[in-house]
């Protein structure tokens with residue numbers, strides 16, 4: 001059976017105009033895997049509360065990180081896809097859940113080459129309904145059974161991810177903040193297959209459970225634990241937080257923006273931030289953390305601040321993706 005691969009990420013707007021942002025945000029936020037409210041409520045929230053103001057604000061944010069190659073996220077993913085294609089025997093296409101390159105165009109290219117089984121590799125180390133869950137649903141919807149589908153499992157704990165992250169912290173003397181993308185608490189409870197584990201006790205994520213197969217919070221803690229172990233960091237050398245909160249519902253805590261305000265008050269004036277939920281640098285690392293996060297930290301008394309880059313298109317990034325793909329025969333089939 002001829003096999004092909006889809007390398008998938010969330011996506012960026014086509015350009016930095018307010019109109020492009022409106023189209024992108026509407027597509028992103030109307031996805032029921034991202035805002036999991038019943039359609040009328042989601043429609044009202046997105047169209048009446050978010051879309052009137054956010055496109056203009058987000059357009060300014062994207063302008064601050066846009067490069068001559070366009071969006072950093074799409075650029076890194078495309079570079080990775082090109083490099084992987086040179087090494088792999090089987091075809092691979094890059095696609096974005098929202099905007100371009102679209103899922104439909106990538107699937108058409110694979111099918112035109114006679115591909116009968118697609119291996120979907122969502123570029124998210126940790127499982128979340130809003131990312132891996134939404135990407136899988138979207139691919140299935142577009143594919144309409146025209147090929148078999150397998151989906152890569154979360155890879156938050158593999159040495160090919162952990163080792164280069166630990167290596168990037170080797171010479172860091174500052175306090176290290178592991179800032180992960182946030183998630184509404186409701187999402188965690190919804191994806192708990194036991195229905196009774198996630199967020200039911202303070203230490204649920206450190207108590208063994210089958211729920212951890214889809215528990216974003218547990219998987220983030222595990223990445224941190226393994227990196228800390230590998231890098232030999234003492235307990236007082238690092239903190240964990242969750243960023244990018246949207247709306248008023250409770251999200252995973254502690255919130256990065258609050259932690260950035262609190263750290264200088266605790267005497268931590270020199271900080272390095274790493275964002276292991278992101279395989280490639282994007283708006284959420286380059287603008288939210290590097291620009292706005294830095295401002296927050298320094299305003300609160302912080303003196304030095306730096307970002308540790310994501311794996312991006314480094315040799316370690318290629319090695320990690322190649323290792324995952326080499327194991328594609330074991331990826332679970334998606335029905």
Ligand SMILES: C=CC1=C(C)c2cc3[nH]c(cc4nc(cc5[nH]c(cc1n2)c(C)c5CCC(=O)O)C(CCC(=O)O)=C4C)c(C)c3C=C
Pocket residue numbers: 009010011012013025028029034035054058071072073124128130131181182183184216246277278281282283284
């Ligand atoms: C309810 C809203 C959102 C949830 C839940 C969410 C989860 C989530 N997102 C990522 C990774 C990325 N998010 C990106 C952009 C982005 N995310 C949201 C909303 C939610 N994300 C919005 C509205 C946007 C658009 C930008 C903005 O206006 O803030 C991106 C792409 C950034 C880029 O450079 O183009 C990524 C990547 C993860 C990993 C995650 C849950 C774990």
Ligand SMILES: [Fe+2]
Pocket residue numbers: 197198199204205206211212215217218
């Ligand atoms: Fe958990």
Ligand SMILES: [Fe+2]
Pocket residue numbers: 181244
């Ligand atoms: Fe997001």
